[in-house]
Amino acid sequence: MSTELVIWIVVVVAALLAVALVTGVVLSRKRRISLTEPEEDKPAVKGNYQAGSGVTFAPKVTEPKPADTKPADTKPSGATAADAAPADTAPADTAPVETPVPPVDTATPTTPSDTAPVEHPVADRTEVDGQPGVGDDASVPRDSVKRGFVDVDLPVEASEIEEIEPTAGRLERLRGKLSRSRSTLGQGLLGLLGAGDLDEDSWTDVEDTLLMADLGAAVTDQVVTNLRERIATRGVRTSDDARALLREVLVEALHPDMDRSVHALPHSGKPAVVLVVGVNGVGKTTTTGKLARVLVADGRSVLLGAADTFRAAAADQLETWGSRVGAQTVRGAEGADPASVAFEAVKQGVAAGVDTVLVDTAGRLHTKTGLMDELGKVKRVVEKQAEVDEVLLVLDATTGQNGLTQARVFAEVVDVTGIVLTKLDGTAKGGIVFQVQRELGVPVKLVGLGEGADHLAPFEPAAFVDALLG
Numbered sequence: 418m419s420t421e422l423v424i425w426i427v428v429v430v431a432a433l434l435a436v437a438l439v440t441g442v443v444l445s446r447k448r449r450i451s452l453t454e455p456e457e458d459k460p461a462v463k464g465n466y467q468a469g470s471g472v473t474f475a476p477k478v479t480e481p482k483p484a485d486t487k488p489a490d491t492k493p494s495g496a497t498a499a500d501a502a503p504a505d506t507a508p509a510d511t512a513p514v515e516t517p518v519p520p521v522d523t524a525t526p527t528t529p530s531d532t533a534p535v536e537h538p539v540a541d542r543t544e545v546d547g548q549p550g551v552g553d554d555a556s557v558p559r560d561s562v563k564r565g566f567v568d569v570d571l572p573v574e575a576s577e578i579e580e581i582e583p584t585a586g587r588l589e590r591l592r593g594k595l596s597r598s599r600s601t602l603g604q605g606l607l608g609l610l611g612a613g614d615l616d617e618d619s620w621t622d623v624e625d626t627l628l629m630a631d632l633g634a635a636v637t638d639q640v641v642t643n644l645r646e647r648i649a650t651r652g653v654r655t656s657d658d659a660r661a662l663l664r665e666v667l668v669e670a671l672h673p674d675m676d677r678s679v680h681a682l683p684h685s686g687k688p689a690v691v692l693v694v695g696v697n698g699v700g701k702t703t704t705t706g707k708l709a710r711v712l713v714a715d716g717r718s719v720l721l722g723a724a725d726t727f728r729a730a731a732a733d734q735l736e737t738w739g740s741r742v743g744a745q746t747v748r749g750a751e752g753a754d755p756a757s758v759a760f761e762a763v764k765q766g767v768a769a770g771v772d773t774v775l776v777d778t779a780g781r782l783h784t785k786t787g788l789m790d791e792l793g794k795v796k797r798v799v800e801k802q803a804e805v806d807e808v809l810l811v812l813d814a815t816t817g818q819n820g821l822t823q824a825r826v827f828a829e830v831v832d833v834t835g836i837v838l839t840k841l842d843g844t845a846k847g848g849i850v851f852q853v854q855r856e857l858g859v860p861v862k863l864v865g866l867g868e869g870a871d872h873l874a875p876f877e878p879a880a881f882v883d884a885l886l887g
């Protein structure tokens with residue numbers, strides 16, 4: 418073999434090696450590029466991941482109370498009829514419970530009609546804590562078929578409270594809530610009066626029934642005297658006659674002519690200011706929230722003042738109500754001077770031109786004179802900004818005589834202009850309504866008939882007596 422041939426062989430081999438080397442490098446690069454391609458697809462995967470964060474697709478659901486009103490755009494696309502109603506649910510004294518829902522792909526919206534929902538293990542799980550369970554994929558595999566929208570059934574409570582009930586006729590609709598008082602007072606009295614001729618013992622039983630229902634001695638005297646007179650002059654032949662007479666006398670005792678309108682509308686270019694006062698736990702914050710809800714439903718703008726700086730949770734609770742109805746809440750630091758918070762709330766309300774400022778005050782014990790003086794200070798300080806139009810004293814109907822004692826002390830400190838009697842649903846002593854009005858000479862304007870957001874009713878004497886008599 419000649420030297421020249423050897424050289425050619427070496428050159429050819431070297432050339433082949435070079436070609437192989439270049440090909441190997443190119444193939445290796447190509448492989449790397451193909452690995453990066455899924456990275457470019459990541460936005461779709463990322464989209465799914467974000468959807469599962471709970472921000473966009475986690476409607477708040479509260480039990481047993483109303484949840485926050487969320488802007489419409491936070492509702493899951495493809496929401497069900499239940500979703501479509503305002504997510505305004507959530508009890509005030511309970512922090513709203515966030516219920517994550519399974520992630521829904523927003524990157525490529527589809528509808529159930531064009532893409533049949535595809536089963537997904539996470540969606541099927543009942544405990545939807547947002548984390549994959551054993552056997553689940555950590556995320557939706559990229560190559561899996563995209564799911565359509567998932568219909569999420571909200572708890573029944575949530576959809577029930579989502580619609581704001583009109584206030585007119587609420588007492589009639591909620592009359593069932595007075596069943597305990599009806600069975601003791603209404604049915605007891607009807608039974609006695611409908612039994613025919615009444616002897617002294619029967620009248621004593623009538624008196625006892627009225628006293629047991631917390632009408633108090635003075636109102637009981639008045640009712641019995643009126644009943645005896647009218648039965649004597651008109652006569653009672655049927656149970657319907659007895660019912661009509663009893664109704665007449667009880668309605669009269671409730672002074673139906675009293676002005677029960679809540680003074681919560683603006684005047685003189687300034688918002689109306691309503692102070693909500695009462696001792697701890699009677700339902701002030703709840704009532705403030707329910708009232709805000711009613712005002713907003715009537716088209717009024719409301720600002721809430723969380724002047725209960727004594728209990729931090731009260732401000733949170735009020736703020737929750739505020740967010741549910743779209744009302745701003747002004748609050749101070751825990752332990753701050755309640756008067757300064759009330760002052761600031763009214764100042765901001767005036768500046769913002771709202772219709773009503775509702776101030777929830779601290780529920781101080783009436784035995785603590787200094788603290789009660791503080792309430793007087795709240796009123797005086799607020800009045801530097803705007804007139805206080807209404808001071809609503811909230812009383813818990815289940816506390817009976819104790820509630821009356823509280824009422825007297827509050828009436829000494831501030832001019833109470835209206836009474837809200839709460840928790841009438843939980844007592845057989847609905848007769849407290851009669852007594853409290855007589856004691857204070859102030860009308861019961863609103864009654865609380867449950868913990869639900871719409872369980873606040875304007876007080877109407879005739880409807881109340883009808884509910885008691887069944």
Ligand SMILES: Nc1nc2c(ncn2[C@@H]2O[C@H](COP(=O)(O)OP(=O)(O)OP(=O)(O)O)[C@@H](O)[C@H]2O)c(=O)[nH]1
Nearest residue numbers: 697698699700701702703731780840865866867868
């Ligand atoms: N059944 C029933 N419960 C009510 C009613 N009104 C309020 N409540 C409940 O009473 C409890 C106390 O209500 P709050 O509004 O926190 O009372 P508060 O007076 O603001 O209490 P403090 O902030 O401690 O002064 C809550 O569990 C309410 O849900 C009512 O009309 N009926």
